[in-house]
Structure formats: C-alpha cells, structure tokens
Amino acid sequence: MRTLVPIAALAGLLVPALATGLGPTVVQETLPNGAVLLVSEQHNLPMVLVRVVLDAGARRDPSGKGGLASLTADLLTEGTATRSAQQIKDAIDFIGGALGTDADTDYAVASLQVLRKDLDTGLDLLADVLLHPAFKPEEMVRRREATLASIRADQDDPTAVAQKAFQRALYGDTPYGHPVEGTEESLGRITRADVQEFFKHWYGPGGAAIVVVGDLSVAEAREDFTRAFAAWHGPPPSPFVYPPLEEPAARELRIDKPVTQAGIVMGHLGIARANPDYETIAVMNYVLGSGGFSSRLMDSIRTQAGLAYSVASMFSANKSPGPFEIVMQTKNASVDEAMARARQQVELIRDQPVSADELQEAKRYLTGSFPLRLDSNGKIADFIAQAWFYGLGMDYADVYIQRVNAVTIEDVQRVAQAYLHPERFIEVVVTNAADTDQAPAPH
Amino acid sequence: MRRRRTRTGGQPIGRLVLGLLLGVTLAWAAPAGAGGYADRVVETVLPNGLKLIMLEDHKAPVVVFQLYYRVGSRNESLGHTGLSHILEHVMFKGTDKVGPEEYSKIIQRNGGRTNAWTTEDATTYYATLASDRVGVVIDLESDRMTNLKLTDEVFLPERSVIMEERRLRVDNNPVSDLFEQLSSTSYAAHPYQFPVIGWMSDVAQATLADALLHYRTYYIPNNAFIVAVGDFDHTKLGDQIAAAFGPIPSQAPPPQVRAIEPPQRGERRVEVRRQAQLPFVALAHHVPNLRANDAAALEVLAAILSGGDSARLHQELVYRSRLAREAGASYDYTNIDPGLFTVYAQPLPGKSAAAVEAALQHELQRVADAEPTPRELEKAKNGIEAQFVFAQDSLFYQAMELGEYEVAGDWRRIDDYLPAVRAVTAADVLRAARTYLRPENRTTAVLVPDPPVAAPTGADRVPKGMIN
Secondary structure, three states, rough: OOOEEEOOOOOOOOOOOOOOOOOOOOOEEOEEEEOEEEEEEEEOEEEEEEEEOOOOOOHHOOOOOOHHHHHHHHHHHOOEEEOOOOHHHHHHOOOOOEEEEEOOOOOEEEEEEEEEHHHHHHHHHHHHHHEEOOOOOHHHHHHHHHHHHHHHOOOOOHHHHHHHHHHHHHOOOOOHHHHOOOOHHHHHHOHHHHHHHHHHHHHHOOOEEEEEEEOOOHHHHHHHHHHHOOOOOOOOOOOOOOOOOOOOOOOEEEOOOOOOOOEEEEEEOEEEEEOHHHHHHHHHHHHHHHHHHHHHHHHHHHHOOOOOOOEEEOOOOOOOEEEEEEEEEEEEHHHHHHHHHHHHHHHHHHOOOOOOOHHHHHHHHHHHHHHHOOOOOHHHHHHHHHHHHOOOOOOOHHHHHHHHHHHHHHHHHHHHHHOOOOHHHHEEEEEEEEHHHHOOOOO | OOOOOOOOOOEEOOOOOOOOOOOOOOOOOOOOOOOOOOOEEEEEEOOOOOOEEEEEEEOOOEEEEEEEEEOOOOHHOOOOOOHHHHHHHHHOOOOOOOOOOHHHHHHHHOOOEEEEEEOOOEEEEEEEEEEEHHHHHHHHHHHHHHHOOOOOOHHHHHHHHHHHHHHHHHHHOHHHHHHHHHHHOOOOOOOOOOOOOOOOHHHHOOHHHHHHHHHHHHHHHHEEEEEEEEEOOOOHHHHHHHHHHHOOOOOOOOOOOOOOOOOOOEEEEEEEEOOOOOOOOEEEEEEOOOOOOHHHHHHHHHHHHHHOOEEEHHHHHHHHHHEEEEEEEEEOOOOOOEEEEEEEEOOOOOOOOHHHHHHHHHHHHHHHHHOOOOOHHHHHHHHHHHHHHOOOHHHHHHHHHHHHHOOOOHHHHHHHHHHHHHHHHHHHHHHHHHHHHHHHHHHEEEEEEEOOOOOOOOOOOOOOHHHH
C-alpha cells in the first residue's frame, strides 16, 4: 500500500546528500477510504498547509447549470450539521488560520493553513466542512446574491467581458463554455437538490488527494489524517468524458461599451495538460508571448510601438484542451494596429525558425527558474497538488527540466505550426465603437 | 486584514503585471507579519551611504535581491505627478553596456524573475535568482544606478505605455478611480494626495528632461538601500555588493519633503459619477503611523473590524444585514508620513450607497462607544501572531517587509511589532477609535453609477428552486 517516492530535496534542507533531484521529497500513501495522502515534511517553520484536491471542478456542471461546482464548493464553509457559518469563521479566525474552498475549471480544492500547534483544531474544521456540509437554504441565497454581484461587477472590466464572450464562442454549450462562477441565468436555475446531488457524486474520497506540507512527520500525518477522515466514504467518481467538440470557424465579435481602452482576446482551441508536446509548447510560447519582456508580442506591441501596458499569450492546459489566447488592452484608436501586430507575430513564429539565442534564453529561463517555483511551503503544496491531479508524477520537476532541455529549433517551429492557427482565430474586442471608428460587424 | 496601502487606489504599481508561467496554478496567497529579525539580519553601510540589509535563509537555493530608492509620489509636485513611476519604467531602457529592455532578458536568461514597483514612498527593483546567479543582478543594478542612457526614441513609446497602464488601472476600474479621489480629497497640504501613477495630463506632458532630473536627484547611493534574503553567505555577498556599488560616489542628499498635513476640522465628501455597475463607499481618517504609540492599537482595531469573515464589518454588513458584497478596513501602518485608516464596502445590487454608508458609520460608532470583547481582542491578536509566522514562508515577502520598515525609518522596528500588539488592551482600542475615527476627521467618498443602474432584477427575486 505504501509507496515511497524519495525524490530528493531542495539544496540546503536537512536531507541526506543522496538527494539529487529538484522537486520536494514526497511520501505517497493511500488511506483506507481510498483517498491518496501526499506528505512533504518541511520543518523550517511551525506551520502546516493542507490542500484537498477533488475531481469536482466546473467541467462537471450539468448543461444549463453553470456555476453549480463553484456554488457547492463555496457553500462547504457556510455551515455543517453541527456548526453554523459564523461558528466556522469564528473558529478558524480565532486560531489565526485560513480555511477555504474553491472550484476551478477541472478541480475543486479545500485548503487549510494553520500553526502547527493548532493542527487538531484546523483538521477538525476541515473534515467537518468536507464531510458534513448542511447547504442551508438561507446560505444558498446569500452565496447566490454574492456571486451575482460579483458577476455584475466584472462587467466594468472590458477584458473580463471579452474573455467570457471568447469562452462562449469557442466552447458553446460544452463543459468549458461557461465561467466557473456561472452566469446570471444559470445561477437562477440551480436548486438545493442540485447542490446536494453534486456533492454526493463528486466529493467522495475515491478520487481525492490530500496534500500535506509542513512541520509534521509522515507518521503523524498518516495518523492524524486517517483519524480525521475515518468517516469519509464513497466510490471513485466516474471518469470525465468531454463531449464531442467541433472547433468553430474564425470570427470577430465587437462588443460596444463606453470605454477609453479596449479589452482584446484572440485565439482558438489549445492543448490538454497531457499533451506530449506540453514542454515544447512552453518553450515556443515563451518566445511568442509568455516570456515577459523577452517575448515577441511584448517587444512588438509594447516596447516598439507603445500600444499596450500588458500583452501576453497563454495556453491554459487543462484536463481537456483549454484555450490558446492572446490577451491585451489598448486605447480604442489603436485596436486594429495592435491586433495586426499580434497576428503578424503568430504568422512569423510559424513561418520562420526562432533564433538560437531565443531558444537558449527560453530554455534557460524555464529550467533555471524552476527552484523559484518551489521556494515556499505554499508553492510546494501547489506543485504537489498539480503534479498529482494532472498525473505528472512526483518526479515531474526533473522530467520537466529534461524535456525543456531537449527542445530544438525545429521542434519549436513544428509546434508553432501544429498549435497556432491564425486562420481560425476567434477575436473578441470590447471597445467604444464610436471611438474606434469601426462598424461593430463580423468580418 | 493588514493592508498597509489602501485597497485599490494606493496599491503599489509596477511595470508589468506579475506572472510568467504557462499553464494553471492553484493560488493561495501568503499573508502578512513581521518580527524576530534583529538577531538574524546583518546590516552594513558602505562609505558612499548605500545600506545593505541581509537576511540568510537557506530553505531553498534562491536569493531575493531588492534595491530601494527613497523616492515615490510623496516627492512629487502639482503638474509633475507620476514622475517616480515614469522613471521606474524607463530605468529598463539601458546603459552603454546594456541595451533597451535587455535587463529583463539577462535576468530571465539566468533563470531569474524581475520586476519593479512604485509606491507613495519608494521605488523598488527586484530580482529573484538561483543563489549562484546573484552576481548578475548586482552588476546590472550598480551599472544603471549611474549610467542610465535615455533618448526620446525610447522615452516617448514608454510614456504611451504608461498612459495605457493608467487607462487599464483607473479608467477601466471605477473603484480605483474612487480611491484616487479619496486620497486627493483627504489631503490638502501633503503630496499623499497625488496618485502614484500620476494624473493623465501630467504623464502625457512629462519629458525626458524631467525623468533625467528625477534620476540624478534621487538615484544616488546615499538615497538607496539593498535588501537581500535567501541562500547566501552574508560576508561574501556584502563583499560582492561593495565591489560593485562602492565606487559610485555619494552626492548631496535630495530635498526632503517638508509637507505636514494639518489636522482636519470637519467631514469632507467626494462623489465620483461615472459608468459603473455598482456603487462603492469608503470612509478615510487621518491616523499616525508606526512611530506613534497608538499604531499597535490601530492595527488591532483594523483586525477587529476586518480580520477575517468573522470580524465585524463582514459579519454585520455582508452576512447579517446583507447590504454589501464585501466590506473591510485598511490601515497605512508603514507609510513614512501619517496615512489613512479606511473602512469601505461595496453594496449588493439593489442596495443603496446611503444604506451602506450608514452601516459603516454605525460600526465606527460602535467601536468608539464600547471596548471590544475579550474574545474579539484575543482573536485579533492571534490572527496577527499567526500571520507573522506564515509571512516567513516567503523569501520575497520577508524582503518586502524589511524594505517597507526601512523606508518608514528603520527595519529594526519590525521587532517592536508583535510585543506592541500583545500589549494592546481593550481600553487602548477604545481610545484609538475615539481619537481617530471621529466624523470631523473623516473623508467620505461615494461612487455613483451613472447612468443610474436599472431597477434590481436578479438580486431580490429569489427563484423558487433556491429555497426548496
């Protein structure tokens, strides 16, 4: 049952010298109820961090009920069979800790941060909210109100408006087509029974991992977590299957809004996290638009032309293919020029090989900065949670470095041609039509 | 809970939105704190006046290097606002040795991350690198402390970039717009009234000569200090820094800010009418900073009002009366000059700004009427103590804490923080509330959506399904 994964440690930790890898030392076990326990001892501070990762993200939202996963996660801390919402908040605040639950696109996470001396109190609260949430009707009303207000507030941000329209245009009614928090319409359709049903299906221990990082031994973690979660039972969740998705044809959407600066999103379907080209794409995208001031988009649109403060390209590599997006903001009058420059850079990286210098810089940044992704307990916990959820392996830090180092100029051009398709771009521009002097019509 | 700078208006602004990673992250922010540093920090001052503040922490093979210049919007004047932030941007335009925007590329080529930010009080440049690469940033920073090369060819596009940054942060963000007006109304005599990013017309007219004058006046070793935290040997690192920065001559100290804000004698109000989805209300009060005896009591008071969801503002405005979607308090603890204690809330759709303002006033009256309960006091202190430990999880945050305290006078004051908080009594909290959170010492800012928001649709109409 118990599998040891001795992956070494960060230099400078009190770990024997046989450690050679880059990632944190992680011990992986399976609890009697089927949940995976992943422990990384870090004794430099008297604190403990816990992340319970569940296959209960927004992709599980039933059609037309976008926001259900998010509402369910939010409601866990709003009352249990024996504790009111206020009692939970008061108990965690009294020990100066943090307890939170949150749904993302693919997964949901319950997080706990406490001082070592308060671990028992914290664990008791964490287990209670995960095992016995009450989903009280009055708390549902509150949560829904708060979410509707936040959706409303988001409408002030042209980039947020553009991103939601882009997501909808790209994915339609399929699971990635709605915002994690839902929409004004979909939230109105969610019933308490929906929440209870969602919880029953996706919050069992079978598909869950408990990541523990901090000042406790593996033996203590095993004992504490086995006891705290003894009453947690349930079968593994059924596998998720993304329904067939036909990539939509290219189009441009202009949304008229009285803004001085436009929000722009352009892109198309991207990749899944399991794509074997992931690391090669990371190198290519660093050169194109994720490498900050080293990136070509930043150089062309910001440094050379002064058209934007922020411009970047990103692949959201989810369980199923997430979007590839270029996101930027520019004053209304510069919209066309900024978009033309972005398209030009995408064409260029497809048509011509990157230089040896660019390749080397990207590889040196991506490999050399890896220790920076593991320099705190919080970052270590996030790394382990992701490595587990996406099945990367606990030795992924080393695998990543090897793969990045192996990328060639030809590989970069190959993935640019395979994964960038300007002829399929969905382009969403939220702008003041009068200002841009452009008819709000598709092209 | 402990936000030293106002919620949105006065947040540090930088030359790049943070984040360079591909893929997804599970973000969980590390909170605040300070203390126990005097035994571990080594301080050295070079003959030219440059101070080094070094803290060894060997938990990861990483060094955080931060260079602070003691200049921010506090040092600016009418018609020339935003200059410190403009200079922060153009500092990346190169020297004889390093081409425009090469700085970031060199750091990234060495596996490091870099950025910069400007506040009211200081301008900070940082790089986080593997321990064996720290020499790279030392060379780059010592070079550009004296050898900045600027031409209009690089200056003018960067000025346009900053105008885009202002459109992004202020024009497209009604709450940020409101906080700008809150500051400019709260202060009459002190430059804390200016936005760090500057007024648009000032930025649009700023010249290369303005930036160079600012550079020559303030970017001198005796107006700067370095904070390094991480995996290094302080003797070796100190020698390395001294070799690179030591030859730079000290200069006449820059002009000191003389402004002192006079006491406020009566409530002020400001309204911002603009396109916005929801109103927003903020009430700011002049308060002393960390140098005053009352500072610890104000920290505890801020925690009692907004240290978590069980604190008063969230409980009363968000949870119990369901007036607001969020509510909180912030206290400018480490500002160089006295700052503001602000409470704020954003109404839920369908709720009025007036009702939310009245509820905020009611909570301010409550803390001035009666002492907090013993449990509230203990909870506030527990929260502050725990955050002090959690803060040490991050090398970067530790460096930032040391830097902020040093900007405000002396990094050693960090060690006074927890003992002072522990000593705060319920009577101290009551006295602080009565002394500072008075209406006569208050500026109220209200964001008014214009055109008015249509009658509430979703919020007050609960679908049947929700309560079945």
